Amino acid sequence: MSAIHPIALSTWGGTFPATEQAIATDALEAGHVLFLPDLRFGLSDAERAYLTPEIVGRSKNVSYDPANGKIGGTTVAALKVNELRALMDRFATSTRNLLAALLPTYGAGLHQAKTSLRPVEVAGRVQSWRKDDTRLHVDSFPSQPSNGKRILRVFSNVNPTGRARVWKVGEPFESVARRYWPKLRAPLPGERGLLAAVRVTKAVRTRYDHYMLKLHDAMKLDPEYQARFSAATHPFPANSTWVCFTDQVSHAAVSGAHQLEQTFWVDVSVLRNPASAPLRVLETLAGRKLA
Numbered sequence: 001m002s003a004i005h006p007i008a009l010s011t012w013g014g015t016f017p018a019t020e021q022a023i024a025t026d027a028l029e030a031g032h033v034l035f036l037p038d039l040r041f042g043l044s045d046a047e048r049a050y051l052t053p054e055i056v057g058r059s060k061n062v063s064y065d066p067a068n069g070k071i072g073g074t075t076v077a078a079l080k081v082n083e084l085r086a087l088m089d090r091f092a093t094s095t096r097n098l099l100a101a102l103l104p105t106y107g108a109g110l111h112q113a114k115t116s117l118r119p120v121e122v123a124g125r126v127q128s129w130r131k132d133d134t135r136l137h138v139d140s141f142p143s144q145p146s147n148g149k150r151i152l153r154v155f156s157n158v159n160p161t162g163r164a165r166v167w168k169v170g171e172p173f174e175s176v177a178r179r180y181w182p183k184l185r186a187p188l189p190g191e192r193g194l195l196a197a198v199r200v201t202k203a204v205r206t207r208y209d210h211y212m213l214k215l216h217d218a219m220k221l222d223p224e225y226q227a228r229f230s231a232a233t234h235p236f237p238a239n240s241t242w243v244c245f246t247d248q249v250s251h252a253a254v255s256g257a258h259q260l261e262q263t264f265w266v267d268v269s270v271l272r273n274p275a276s277a278p279l280r281v282l283e284t285l286a287g288r289k290l291a
């Protein structure tokens with residue numbers, strides 16, 4: 001079965017038949033990418049002026065926190081920041097409405113996190129191997145422990161010249177986890193507490209977060225694995241939207257610029273199939289609870 005699951009939807013929210021909600025939720029949890037080719041995030045002419053790498057200076061993206069309205073990572077003049085904030089906030093609200101329509105069973109177990117605008121071309125950017133997202137990986141945040149929560153992301157390609165954002169999509173999570181599990185070292189005694197004490201992490205990393213980060217690193221550092229999926233590309237056209245659990249889908253962003261992205265945390269307890277969660281897959285391999 002293809003890892004890309006197309007859905008014909010052209011509005012942010014609205015009503016969606018219950019059977020299609022269930023099919024979408026099951027596909028998502030099975031590790032597929034929900035692809036909404038007709039769901040465009042519209043920008044005004046004035047907003048399109050923000051689609052330039054110049055607005056981020058040295059950072060990779062503009063970040064916005066819908067919980068408190070704080071915006072960061074931009075060099076936009078103070079007078080213009082409110083316009084940029086309004087754009088980011090509209091995307092945050094649109095994605096919330098979309099997921100409420102598409103995945104209503106997640107309810108209060110769905111938590112909105114940061115919104116990003118990525119105006120910089122992905123291809124050819126010089127990065128350390130760990131930050132190089134052109135290499136296949138599953139998402140894991142080094143400084144922000146998930147405590148076992150899922151990472152769900154909504155992406156919109158807002159490229160003004162019609163360029164696609166090209167991804168590679170690798171094999172299912174369970175295959176990836178089984179391949180690398182024997183090579184992932186266990187946390188050292190005191191290691192996770194020390195990282196929190198010196199503020200490398202914002203809270204004590206759970207064993208789950210430790211292993212997910214090791215898995216992320218092992219994938220990016222394996223040239224053979226990277227080469228095997230070099231042809232498994234999928235273009236997400238300009239004016240399309242896609243949604244996936246990026247902690248589960250083996251993915252890489254190969255090329256493209258100008259993308260909006262919204263992150264959500266999802267409690268494992270609200271999944272229709274909790275056994276599909278990376279937390280449960282790794283716990284089975286470890287033979288113990290990890291978060």
Ligand SMILES: [Fe+2]
Nearest residue numbers: 133138139246
């Ligand atoms: Fe990623």
